[in-house]
Amino acid sequence: MTTEQLRQKDKDLIWHPFAPLITPFEYIPLESAKGMYLHTTEGKKIIDTVSSWWVNIHGHADETLAKALYDQALTMEHAIFAGFTHKPAIKLSENLMKLLPDSFSKIFFSDNGSSAIEVALKMAFQYWYNRDEKQRTKVVAINGAYHGDTFGAMSVGERGGFTAPFFPFLFDVDFIDFPDADNQAEVLSTFETLVSDDKCSTFIFEPLVQGSGGMRMYSAELLDQLIAIAQKYGVICIADEVMTGFGRTGKPLATDYCIHKPDLICLSKGITGGTMALGITACNEKIEEAFQSDSYAKALLHGHSYTGNPLACAVANASFEIFMSDTCQNNIARIQAKHEAFAKTLEKQSQIEKVRVQGTIVAFDLKGFGETGYESTARQKIYPYFLERGILIRPLGNVIYLLPPYIITDEELDFVYKEILTFLEQL
Numbered sequence: 001m002t003t004e005q006l007r008q009k010d011k012d013l014i015w016h017p018f019a020p021l022i023t024p025f026e027y028i029p030l031e032s033a034k035g036m037y038l039h040t041t042e043g044k045k046i047i048d049t050v051s052s053w054w055v056n057i058h059g060h061a062d063e064t065l066a067k068a069l070y071d072q073a074l075t076m077e078h079a080i081f082a083g084f085t086h087k088p089a090i091k092l093s094e095n096l097m098k099l100l101p102d103s104f105s106k107i108f109f110s111d112n113g114s115s116a117i118e119v120a121l122k123m124a125f126q127y128w129y130n131r132d133e134k135q136r137t138k139v140v141a142i143n144g145a146y147h148g149d150t151f152g153a154m155s156v157g158e159r160g161g162f163t164a165p166f167f168p169f170l171f172d173v174d175f176i177d178f179p180d181a182d183n184q185a186e187v188l189s190t191f192e193t194l195v196s197d198d199k200c201s202t203f204i205f206e207p208l209v210q211g212s213g214g215m216r217m218y219s220a221e222l223l224d225q226l227i228a229i230a231q232k233y234g235v236i237c238i239a240d241e242v243m244t245g246f247g248r249t250g251k252p253l254a255t256d257y258c259i260h261k262p263d264l265i266c267l268s269k270g271i272t273g274g275t276m277a278l279g280i281t282a283c284n285e286k287i288e289e290a291f292q293s294d295s296y297a298k299a300l301l302h303g304h305s306y307t308g309n310p311l312a313c314a315v316a317n318a319s320f321e322i323f324m325s326d327t328c329q330n331n332i333a334r335i336q337a338k339h340e341a342f343a344k345t346l347e348k349q350s351q352i353e354k355v356r357v358q359g360t361i362v363a364f365d366l367k368g369f370g371e372t373g374y375e376s377t378a379r380q381k382i383y384p385y386f387l388e389r390g391i392l393i394r395p396l397g398n399v400i401y402l403l404p405p406y407i408i409t410d411e412e413l414d415f416v417y418k419e420i421l422t423f424l425e426q427l
C-alpha cells in the first residue's frame, strides 16, 4: 500500500484518541520504530522526545525486550489467572517489591494506567466498607489532576473540556488548589479540614509532577506533609505513579523523595518499556489486612481477561533488568544534568516562563499564547514546526516539554535543545 492509500484507509476506518474526527492534519503512517526514532512510510525519521506518550523508557524495538517477548510467547502466551499462577507474574511481583516501600505486600495486575487507578480506588473504598466504616465516602484530589479516562479515573481528575460530557456521571470529589510557592499554608489548612472529616476516605495524587495537566511540578516536602496529614486521620493515600514510575523523576518512584509513604501505588506506562500494555496496583499491609478474609463479601471482586498476562509480565521483567542496570541509572542522571544545564539557558529566554526540571523531564511555558490546554493555538504552531524538523514534541497547550527515552544521547539532546532555542528566537 502506498502512503496515500494508508492515509485514506486510516481516514475511512480509524477513530484516533483525543482528537476531533475532522482535523486539519493527517495521521502520519509509520513503517517502523527503532531506538530513538520513528520511521515513516515515506522514509522520514522522527526523534521521539516524548517516549511515545511516556512509555518507551528504553527506546523502540529494544532487542532484549523483543527476545523476552518471543521466548515467553513460545512458552506460554496467556493463561487464566484465576485458579492458576505462573513464574513471570511471581518474578515481576518480586521485582516490583524491590522498588516499592517496605510496608508494601501485594501486587494486583490489570492492563493500563486507568484500570490501575480504578482498582486502587476500589481497594480504598472497599477498605472502609470492609471495616464497616461505610460513611467514609469522600475523596480528595488536586486541581489539574489527570488519572485516566475511565469513569472513576475521570471523577478524580480535573473537571474540564475532556470530561464535560460526563459531568453528570462522575462522583463527587473535593479538589484542593495546586500547591505552588505562594499558597502552601492555605493548601495545607484546606486539606486538613477536608481529610479530618470522619467521612473522608481517600486522597489521590500524582506525586511531584502533574503530567497531562501541563508538567506542573510541586515539592516533595509539601507532598510529604500532605501524606502525613492524610494519614494522621487514617485517610488512604493513592500515589498515581503511572507517569512518574520507573525513573522519570530521577528516582525509581517519585514517592521515593518522600518520608511518608502512600498506601497504594499505581504503575503502568514505563513498566514494559512500551512493549506490552500492563497496569499494576500495589498496596501496603494496612490495605491488605482489611481484605484478609475467606468471605466473598470482603473480597475484591474485580479482574480483567488479560490479568497477569505472561507476555506483559515477561517483558516487564526484562525491562526491569535494563532499568536497574548501571547503564540505565547513569543515563537517567546524565539526562537530568543535561536538562539542568539547558534550563539555565532557557531561563535567559524572554518568550518563556516557569522553566522547570524534575529528573528526566524538562518543561516551560510559552508566554502570550493564553490558555494552557489541548486546543491552544500554541499547540497548532509548535507541533507541526518540530515535526517538519524531524522532532516529535507534543506540547500540552502552551507547555513545551521533553520526556525522552533514557537511551537518548548527549548529541541527540543537544540537537533537540538547539532546535528549541531556534524556535524561540523566531517567535
Ligand SMILES: *Cc1c(COP(=O)(O)O)cnc(C)c1O
Pocket (backbone or CB within 6 Å): 112, 113, 114, 115, 117, 146, 147, 148, 149, 206, 211, 212, 240, 241, 242, 243, 244, 268, 269
Ligand atoms: C497516562 C496516565 C494515566 C492513564 O493511563 P492509561 O494507560 O493511558 O490509561 C493515569 N495517570 C497518569 C498520571 C497518567 O499519566
